[in-house]
Amino acid sequence: MWQDTEGGCLFPVHGTGMASGMLLPVTARLSMQSSAWPERRDRMGFFSKLKEKFSRSEDKDKYLSGLTPSRKTFGDRIRALSNNYHGIDDELLEELMVILLESDVGIHAAQKIVDRFEENASRISDYGSMEEYFIQILREFYDESIVLPLNMEQDVPVVILMVGVNGSGKTTTTAKLVKYYKDQGKKVCVAAADTFRAGAVDQIETWAERLGVECIKGRPNQDPSSVLVDACRRAKETGADMLIADTAGRLQNKQNLMNELTKMHRVCEREIEGAPHETWLVLDATTGQNGILQAHQFTEATNVTGIILTKMDGTAKGGVVMAIRDGLELPVRFLGLGEKPEDLRPFDLDLYLYGITKGLEDDTDRSE
Numbered sequence: 593m594w595q596d597t598e599g600g601c602l603f604p605v606h607g608t609g610m611a612s613g614m615l616l617p618v619t620a621r622l623s624m625q626s627s628a629w630p631e632r633r634d635r636m637g638f639f640s641k642l643k644e645k646f647s648r649s650e651d652k653d654k655y656l657s658g659l660t661p662s663r664k665t666f667g668d669r670i671r672a673l674s675n676n677y678h679g680i681d682d683e684l685l686e687e688l689m690v691i692l693l694e695s696d697v698g699i700h701a702a703q704k705i706v707d708r709f710e711e712n713a714s715r716i717s718d719y720g721s722m723e724e725y726f727i728q729i730l731r732e733f734y735d736e737s738i739v740l741p742l743n744m745e746q747d748v749p750v751v752i753l754m755v756g757v758n759g760s761g762k763t764t765t766t767a768k769l770v771k772y773y774k775d776q777g778k779k780v781c782v783a784a785a786d787t788f789r790a791g792a793v794d795q796i797e798t799w800a801e802r803l804g805v806e807c808i809k810g811r812p813n814q815d816p817s818s819v820l821v822d823a824c825r826r827a828k829e830t831g832a833d834m835l836i837a838d839t840a841g842r843l844q845n846k847q848n849l850m851n852e853l854t855k856m857h858r859v860c861e862r863e864i865e866g867a868p869h870e871t872w873l874v875l876d877a878t879t880g881q882n883g884i885l886q887a888h889q890f891t892e893a894t895n896v897t898g899i900i901l902t903k904m905d906g907t908a909k910g911g912v913v914m915a916i917r918d919g920l921e922l923p924v925r926f927l928g929l930g931e932k933p934e935d936l937r938p939f940d941l942d943l944y945l946y947g948i949t950k951g952l953e954d955d956t957d958r959s960e
Protein backbone atom coordinates (compact mmCIF):
# COMPACT_ATOMS: atom_id res chain seq x y z
CA MET A 593 0.00 0.00 0.00
CA TRP A 594 1.24 3.50 -0.74
CA GLN A 595 1.42 5.56 2.31
CA ASP A 596 3.31 8.50 3.51
CA THR A 597 3.90 8.63 7.18
CA GLU A 598 5.33 12.11 7.33
CA GLY A 599 3.57 15.07 8.66
CA GLY A 600 0.44 13.56 10.18
CA CYS A 601 -0.63 15.15 13.44
CA LEU A 602 -4.36 15.02 13.08
CA PHE A 603 -6.63 13.41 15.59
CA PRO A 604 -9.69 12.33 13.70
CA VAL A 605 -12.98 12.02 15.53
CA HIS A 606 -14.38 8.52 15.34
CA GLY A 607 -17.89 7.22 15.36
CA THR A 608 -19.51 10.55 14.86
CA GLY A 609 -20.62 10.17 11.30
CA MET A 610 -23.77 9.45 9.41
CA ALA A 611 -24.00 5.95 10.77
CA SER A 612 -24.61 7.29 14.24
CA GLY A 613 -26.83 10.04 12.89
CA MET A 614 -25.43 12.45 15.44
CA LEU A 615 -24.08 15.86 14.77
CA LEU A 616 -21.01 16.89 16.68
CA PRO A 617 -21.32 19.47 19.39
CA VAL A 618 -20.18 22.89 18.31
CA THR A 619 -17.23 22.82 20.75
CA ALA A 620 -15.96 19.62 19.15
CA ARG A 621 -16.26 21.16 15.70
CA LEU A 622 -14.36 24.21 16.84
CA SER A 623 -11.59 22.15 18.38
CA MET A 624 -11.32 20.17 15.17
CA GLN A 625 -10.96 23.31 13.15
CA SER A 626 -7.90 24.24 15.15
CA SER A 627 -6.35 20.87 14.27
CA ALA A 628 -6.85 21.41 10.56
CA TRP A 629 -4.66 19.50 8.13
CA PRO A 630 -0.94 19.92 8.72
CA GLU A 631 1.07 21.84 6.22
CA ARG A 632 1.12 20.09 2.85
CA ARG A 633 4.83 19.81 2.78
CA ASP A 634 5.17 16.20 1.74
CA ARG A 635 5.30 15.78 -1.98
CA MET A 636 6.33 12.15 -2.05
CA GLY A 637 3.16 10.68 -0.65
CA PHE A 638 0.37 8.79 -2.30
CA PHE A 639 -0.43 11.37 -4.97
CA SER A 640 3.21 11.90 -5.82
CA LYS A 641 3.57 8.23 -6.60
CA LEU A 642 0.33 8.26 -8.53
CA LYS A 643 1.55 11.27 -10.46
CA GLU A 644 4.91 9.66 -11.14
CA LYS A 645 3.23 6.61 -12.61
CA PHE A 646 0.86 8.83 -14.57
CA SER A 647 3.60 10.97 -16.04
CA ARG A 648 5.45 7.87 -17.26
CA SER A 649 2.36 6.45 -18.93
CA GLU A 650 1.84 6.73 -22.67
CA ASP A 651 -1.87 6.95 -21.99
CA LYS A 652 -1.72 10.03 -19.78
CA ASP A 653 -2.99 12.63 -22.25
CA LYS A 654 -5.89 10.47 -23.32
CA TYR A 655 -6.90 9.75 -19.71
CA LEU A 656 -6.62 13.40 -18.80
CA SER A 657 -8.66 14.76 -21.68
CA GLY A 658 -11.18 11.89 -21.69
CA LEU A 659 -11.94 12.21 -18.00
CA THR A 660 -12.32 16.00 -17.93
CA PRO A 661 -16.10 16.02 -17.31
CA SER A 662 -15.78 13.59 -14.42
CA ARG A 663 -12.89 15.52 -12.97
CA LYS A 664 -15.01 18.65 -12.85
CA THR A 665 -17.85 17.09 -10.88
CA PHE A 666 -15.76 14.76 -8.82
CA GLY A 667 -12.12 15.75 -8.49
CA ASP A 668 -12.62 19.48 -8.19
CA ARG A 669 -15.27 19.07 -5.52
CA ILE A 670 -13.23 16.61 -3.48
CA ARG A 671 -10.34 19.04 -3.64
CA ALA A 672 -12.51 21.91 -2.44
CA LEU A 673 -13.73 19.76 0.43
CA SER A 674 -10.22 18.75 1.31
CA ASN A 675 -8.95 22.31 1.24
CA ASN A 676 -11.57 23.21 3.82
CA TYR A 677 -11.06 20.06 5.83
CA HIS A 678 -11.30 20.45 9.57
CA GLY A 679 -12.05 16.92 10.68
CA ILE A 680 -14.54 14.17 10.05
CA ASP A 681 -18.07 15.14 10.91
CA ASP A 682 -21.53 14.49 9.53
CA GLU A 683 -21.37 17.45 7.21
CA LEU A 684 -18.22 16.14 5.55
CA LEU A 685 -19.58 12.61 5.24
CA GLU A 686 -22.82 13.88 3.77
CA GLU A 687 -20.96 16.00 1.25
CA LEU A 688 -18.78 13.05 0.24
CA MET A 689 -21.93 11.00 -0.20
CA VAL A 690 -23.50 13.67 -2.44
CA ILE A 691 -20.36 13.93 -4.60
CA LEU A 692 -20.22 10.15 -5.00
CA LEU A 693 -23.90 9.93 -5.90
CA GLU A 694 -23.67 12.75 -8.42
CA SER A 695 -20.75 10.94 -10.05
CA ASP A 696 -22.99 7.89 -10.34
CA VAL A 697 -21.14 5.66 -7.95
CA GLY A 698 -24.57 4.36 -6.91
CA ILE A 699 -26.12 4.42 -3.45
CA HIS A 700 -24.87 1.02 -2.38
CA ALA A 701 -21.24 1.55 -3.33
CA ALA A 702 -21.31 5.16 -2.11
CA GLN A 703 -22.49 4.11 1.34
CA LYS A 704 -19.79 1.45 1.55
CA ILE A 705 -17.09 3.91 0.52
CA VAL A 706 -18.22 6.56 3.01
CA ASP A 707 -18.44 3.96 5.80
CA ARG A 708 -14.97 2.72 4.98
CA PHE A 709 -13.68 6.29 4.93
CA GLU A 710 -15.07 6.86 8.40
CA GLU A 711 -14.17 3.48 9.87
CA ASN A 712 -10.53 3.71 8.81
CA ALA A 713 -10.13 7.28 9.94
CA SER A 714 -7.26 6.35 12.24
CA ARG A 715 -5.16 5.98 9.08
CA ILE A 716 -5.94 9.45 7.88
CA SER A 717 -2.79 11.00 9.32
CA ASP A 718 -0.68 8.69 7.17
CA TYR A 719 -1.66 10.77 4.16
CA GLY A 720 -0.75 14.27 3.10
CA SER A 721 -4.36 15.41 2.88
CA MET A 722 -7.92 14.25 3.23
CA GLU A 723 -8.19 13.96 -0.54
CA GLU A 724 -5.25 11.58 -0.70
CA TYR A 725 -6.76 9.42 2.00
CA PHE A 726 -10.13 9.43 0.23
CA ILE A 727 -8.62 8.41 -3.11
CA GLN A 728 -6.75 5.61 -1.40
CA ILE A 729 -10.05 4.40 0.07
CA LEU A 730 -11.53 4.37 -3.45
CA ARG A 731 -8.49 2.49 -4.69
CA GLU A 732 -8.82 -0.20 -2.06
CA PHE A 733 -12.55 -0.44 -2.61
CA TYR A 734 -12.08 -1.11 -6.33
CA ASP A 735 -9.01 -3.26 -6.01
CA GLU A 736 -10.41 -5.84 -3.64
CA SER A 737 -11.26 -9.26 -4.90
CA ILE A 738 -11.63 -8.75 -8.65
CA VAL A 739 -9.21 -11.34 -9.87
CA LEU A 740 -10.20 -12.38 -13.34
CA PRO A 741 -7.08 -12.68 -15.46
CA LEU A 742 -7.38 -12.24 -19.17
CA ASN A 743 -7.68 -15.52 -21.03
CA MET A 744 -5.65 -14.41 -24.02
CA GLU A 745 -2.63 -16.69 -24.27
CA GLN A 746 -3.77 -19.42 -26.63
CA ASP A 747 -2.40 -21.62 -29.41
CA VAL A 748 -5.66 -21.11 -31.27
CA PRO A 749 -7.17 -17.82 -32.43
CA VAL A 750 -8.39 -15.96 -29.37
CA VAL A 751 -12.09 -15.23 -29.78
CA ILE A 752 -13.55 -12.12 -28.16
CA LEU A 753 -17.30 -11.68 -28.27
CA MET A 754 -18.57 -8.14 -27.95
CA VAL A 755 -22.02 -7.89 -26.41
CA GLY A 756 -24.17 -4.96 -25.35
CA VAL A 757 -27.28 -3.05 -26.27
CA ASN A 758 -27.60 -1.06 -29.49
CA GLY A 759 -26.13 2.36 -29.21
CA SER A 760 -23.76 1.50 -26.38
CA GLY A 761 -20.79 1.93 -28.72
CA LYS A 762 -20.28 -1.77 -29.37
CA THR A 763 -19.49 -1.48 -33.07
CA THR A 764 -17.17 1.49 -32.65
CA THR A 765 -15.44 -0.26 -29.77
CA THR A 766 -14.99 -3.42 -31.83
CA ALA A 767 -13.20 -1.32 -34.45
CA LYS A 768 -11.11 0.36 -31.75
CA LEU A 769 -10.07 -3.03 -30.36
CA VAL A 770 -9.10 -4.25 -33.81
CA LYS A 771 -6.80 -1.25 -34.10
CA TYR A 772 -5.47 -1.67 -30.58
CA TYR A 773 -4.46 -5.31 -31.06
CA LYS A 774 -3.25 -4.80 -34.61
CA ASP A 775 -0.98 -2.03 -33.35
CA GLN A 776 0.42 -4.59 -30.92
CA GLY A 777 1.42 -6.76 -33.85
CA LYS A 778 -1.42 -9.28 -33.65
CA LYS A 779 -3.00 -10.71 -36.74
CA VAL A 780 -6.62 -9.77 -36.16
CA CYS A 781 -9.81 -10.52 -38.04
CA VAL A 782 -13.23 -9.21 -37.29
CA ALA A 783 -16.72 -10.67 -37.52
CA ALA A 784 -19.60 -8.35 -38.35
CA ALA A 785 -22.24 -10.49 -36.69
CA ASP A 786 -24.54 -7.64 -35.67
CA THR A 787 -26.90 -8.52 -38.49
CA PHE A 788 -29.83 -6.86 -36.74
CA ARG A 789 -28.69 -3.37 -37.68
CA ALA A 790 -27.54 -3.34 -41.30
CA GLY A 791 -25.50 -0.20 -40.70
CA ALA A 792 -23.38 -2.01 -38.14
CA VAL A 793 -22.08 -4.46 -40.76
CA ASP A 794 -21.16 -1.61 -43.13
CA GLN A 795 -19.56 0.28 -40.26
CA ILE A 796 -17.30 -2.65 -39.29
CA GLU A 797 -16.50 -3.40 -42.91
CA THR A 798 -15.40 0.17 -43.54
CA TRP A 799 -13.22 0.10 -40.43
CA ALA A 800 -11.75 -3.27 -41.39
CA GLU A 801 -10.80 -1.95 -44.82
CA ARG A 802 -9.28 1.13 -43.33
CA LEU A 803 -7.32 -0.89 -40.77
CA GLY A 804 -6.33 -3.53 -43.29
CA VAL A 805 -7.87 -6.55 -41.56
CA GLU A 806 -10.21 -9.20 -42.85
CA CYS A 807 -13.89 -8.81 -42.10
CA ILE A 808 -16.25 -11.77 -42.12
CA LYS A 809 -19.68 -10.31 -42.48
CA GLY A 810 -23.25 -11.46 -42.21
CA ARG A 811 -26.26 -10.73 -44.39
CA PRO A 812 -29.09 -8.62 -42.97
CA ASN A 813 -30.97 -10.66 -40.37
CA GLN A 814 -28.72 -13.68 -40.75
CA ASP A 815 -28.39 -15.66 -37.53
CA PRO A 816 -25.33 -14.12 -35.78
CA SER A 817 -24.23 -17.60 -34.73
CA SER A 818 -23.86 -18.70 -38.33
CA VAL A 819 -21.70 -15.65 -39.05
CA LEU A 820 -19.58 -16.64 -36.08
CA VAL A 821 -19.11 -20.16 -37.44
CA ASP A 822 -17.80 -18.75 -40.75
CA ALA A 823 -15.61 -16.29 -38.91
CA CYS A 824 -14.08 -18.91 -36.58
CA ARG A 825 -13.27 -21.15 -39.54
CA ARG A 826 -11.75 -18.28 -41.45
CA ALA A 827 -9.67 -17.22 -38.43
CA LYS A 828 -8.23 -20.73 -38.19
CA GLU A 829 -7.60 -21.01 -41.94
CA THR A 830 -5.74 -17.72 -42.08
CA GLY A 831 -3.75 -18.32 -38.89
CA ALA A 832 -5.19 -15.26 -37.18
CA ASP A 833 -4.16 -14.54 -33.59
CA MET A 834 -7.53 -13.08 -32.75
CA LEU A 835 -11.09 -12.88 -33.87
CA ILE A 836 -13.12 -10.00 -32.51
CA ALA A 837 -16.84 -10.40 -33.08
CA ASP A 838 -19.42 -7.62 -33.01
CA THR A 839 -22.62 -9.45 -32.10
CA ALA A 840 -26.28 -8.50 -32.22
CA GLY A 841 -27.26 -6.01 -29.58
CA ARG A 842 -30.91 -6.68 -29.10
CA LEU A 843 -32.05 -6.48 -25.54
CA GLN A 844 -35.14 -8.60 -25.90
CA ASN A 845 -36.68 -10.53 -23.10
CA LYS A 846 -34.15 -12.31 -20.97
CA GLN A 847 -34.95 -15.77 -22.26
CA ASN A 848 -34.35 -14.79 -25.90
CA LEU A 849 -31.17 -12.96 -25.02
CA MET A 850 -29.98 -15.98 -23.10
CA ASN A 851 -30.82 -18.35 -25.96
CA GLU A 852 -29.03 -16.16 -28.49
CA LEU A 853 -25.91 -15.74 -26.37
CA THR A 854 -25.84 -19.42 -25.38
CA LYS A 855 -25.99 -20.41 -29.02
CA MET A 856 -23.16 -18.02 -29.94
CA HIS A 857 -21.01 -19.48 -27.17
CA ARG A 858 -21.83 -23.03 -28.23
CA VAL A 859 -20.88 -22.54 -31.87
CA CYS A 860 -17.64 -20.77 -31.00
CA GLU A 861 -16.70 -23.57 -28.64
CA ARG A 862 -17.43 -26.16 -31.30
CA GLU A 863 -15.21 -24.40 -33.82
CA ILE A 864 -12.29 -23.29 -31.64
CA GLU A 865 -11.15 -24.89 -28.42
CA GLY A 866 -12.01 -22.83 -25.34
CA ALA A 867 -13.76 -20.12 -27.38
CA PRO A 868 -15.07 -17.57 -26.75
CA HIS A 869 -12.07 -16.81 -24.59
CA GLU A 870 -13.42 -13.45 -23.54
CA THR A 871 -16.91 -11.95 -23.62
CA TRP A 872 -16.88 -8.21 -23.10
CA LEU A 873 -19.96 -6.22 -22.32
CA VAL A 874 -19.95 -2.72 -23.77
CA LEU A 875 -21.65 -0.19 -21.50
CA ASP A 876 -22.40 3.43 -22.25
CA ALA A 877 -21.06 5.34 -19.24
CA THR A 878 -23.50 8.20 -19.87
CA THR A 879 -26.37 5.91 -18.92
CA GLY A 880 -24.96 5.54 -15.40
CA GLN A 881 -27.11 3.40 -13.15
CA ASN A 882 -29.43 2.36 -16.00
CA GLY A 883 -26.42 0.85 -17.69
CA ILE A 884 -25.78 -1.20 -14.57
CA LEU A 885 -29.33 -2.55 -14.68
CA GLN A 886 -28.87 -3.50 -18.32
CA ALA A 887 -25.57 -5.13 -17.50
CA HIS A 888 -27.28 -7.38 -14.98
CA GLN A 889 -29.46 -8.79 -17.74
CA PHE A 890 -26.39 -9.68 -19.76
CA THR A 891 -24.43 -11.14 -16.87
CA GLU A 892 -27.39 -13.31 -15.97
CA ALA A 893 -27.68 -14.43 -19.59
CA THR A 894 -24.04 -15.22 -20.28
CA ASN A 895 -20.56 -15.52 -18.85
CA VAL A 896 -19.37 -11.93 -19.23
CA THR A 897 -15.66 -11.66 -18.43
CA GLY A 898 -15.18 -7.91 -18.55
CA ILE A 899 -16.72 -4.51 -19.12
CA ILE A 900 -15.78 -1.84 -21.62
CA LEU A 901 -17.06 1.57 -20.58
CA THR A 902 -17.62 3.86 -23.53
CA LYS A 903 -18.24 7.60 -23.83
CA MET A 904 -16.39 8.42 -20.63
CA ASP A 905 -15.31 11.63 -22.38
CA GLY A 906 -18.92 12.79 -22.60
CA THR A 907 -20.10 12.25 -19.06
CA ALA A 908 -19.54 13.43 -15.55
CA LYS A 909 -20.63 10.01 -14.35
CA GLY A 910 -17.13 8.58 -14.16
CA GLY A 911 -17.91 7.11 -10.75
CA VAL A 912 -19.83 4.37 -12.53
CA VAL A 913 -16.52 2.45 -12.50
CA MET A 914 -17.04 1.97 -8.75
CA ALA A 915 -20.66 0.94 -9.26
CA ILE A 916 -19.52 -1.74 -11.70
CA ARG A 917 -17.03 -3.04 -9.20
CA ASP A 918 -19.68 -3.11 -6.53
CA GLY A 919 -22.73 -4.31 -8.41
CA LEU A 920 -21.31 -6.53 -11.12
CA GLU A 921 -18.08 -7.77 -9.60
CA LEU A 922 -16.50 -7.57 -13.03
CA PRO A 923 -13.27 -5.89 -14.05
CA VAL A 924 -13.36 -2.89 -16.37
CA ARG A 925 -11.07 -3.91 -19.24
CA PHE A 926 -11.02 -0.76 -21.40
CA LEU A 927 -12.30 2.81 -21.38
CA GLY A 928 -13.73 4.55 -24.43
CA LEU A 929 -12.38 8.10 -24.21
CA GLY A 930 -13.52 9.56 -27.53
CA GLU A 931 -14.92 8.66 -30.93
CA LYS A 932 -11.73 8.10 -32.86
CA PRO A 933 -10.20 4.63 -33.33
CA GLU A 934 -7.27 5.51 -31.09
CA ASP A 935 -9.54 6.69 -28.27
CA LEU A 936 -9.59 3.41 -26.41
CA ARG A 937 -7.32 2.68 -23.48
CA PRO A 938 -6.85 -0.37 -21.27
CA PHE A 939 -8.34 0.38 -17.89
CA ASP A 940 -5.76 1.15 -15.24
CA LEU A 941 -7.09 1.97 -11.80
CA ASP A 942 -4.26 4.36 -10.93
CA LEU A 943 -4.47 6.27 -14.19
CA TYR A 944 -8.23 6.47 -13.78
CA LEU A 945 -7.94 7.81 -10.23
CA TYR A 946 -5.37 10.32 -11.31
CA GLY A 947 -7.44 11.24 -14.35
CA ILE A 948 -10.56 12.00 -12.32
CA THR A 949 -8.65 13.97 -9.72
CA LYS A 950 -5.49 15.08 -11.50
CA GLY A 951 -3.79 14.46 -8.20
CA LEU A 952 -6.24 17.10 -7.04
CA GLU A 953 -3.72 19.72 -7.90
CA ASP A 954 -4.70 23.28 -7.94
CA ASP A 955 -3.13 25.83 -10.20
CA THR A 956 -0.95 27.34 -7.57
CA ASP A 957 1.11 25.44 -5.08
CA ARG A 958 0.66 21.97 -6.39
CA SER A 959 0.86 22.30 -10.11
CA GLU A 960 3.97 21.13 -11.92
Ligand SMILES: Nc1nc2c(ncn2[C@@H]2O[C@H](COP(=O)(O)OP(=O)(O)OP(=O)(O)O)[C@@H](O)[C@H]2O)c(=O)[nH]1
Nearest residue numbers: 758759760761762763764792841902903928929930
Ligand atom coordinates in the same frame (compact mmCIF):
# COMPACT_ATOMS: atom_id res chain seq x y z
N1 LIG B 1 -17.70 10.41 -27.40
C1 LIG B 1 -17.68 9.10 -27.59
N2 LIG B 1 -18.53 8.55 -28.47
C2 LIG B 1 -18.49 7.23 -28.66
C3 LIG B 1 -17.60 6.38 -27.93
N3 LIG B 1 -17.83 5.12 -28.33
C4 LIG B 1 -18.82 5.16 -29.26
N4 LIG B 1 -19.22 6.43 -29.47
C5 LIG B 1 -20.27 6.92 -30.35
O1 LIG B 1 -21.51 6.34 -29.97
C6 LIG B 1 -22.36 6.20 -31.10
C7 LIG B 1 -22.89 4.78 -31.13
O2 LIG B 1 -21.82 3.91 -31.37
P1 LIG B 1 -21.99 2.53 -32.15
O3 LIG B 1 -20.66 1.88 -32.12
O4 LIG B 1 -22.66 2.71 -33.45
O5 LIG B 1 -22.98 1.79 -31.16
P2 LIG B 1 -23.48 0.29 -31.21
O6 LIG B 1 -23.60 -0.15 -29.82
O7 LIG B 1 -22.66 -0.54 -32.10
O8 LIG B 1 -24.88 0.49 -31.79
P3 LIG B 1 -25.61 -0.48 -32.78
O9 LIG B 1 -24.71 -0.61 -33.96
O10 LIG B 1 -26.87 0.23 -33.06
O11 LIG B 1 -25.74 -1.74 -32.04
C8 LIG B 1 -21.51 6.56 -32.29
O12 LIG B 1 -21.81 7.89 -32.66
C9 LIG B 1 -20.08 6.49 -31.78
O13 LIG B 1 -19.20 7.35 -32.46
C10 LIG B 1 -16.71 7.00 -26.98
O14 LIG B 1 -15.91 6.37 -26.27
N5 LIG B 1 -16.80 8.36 -26.86
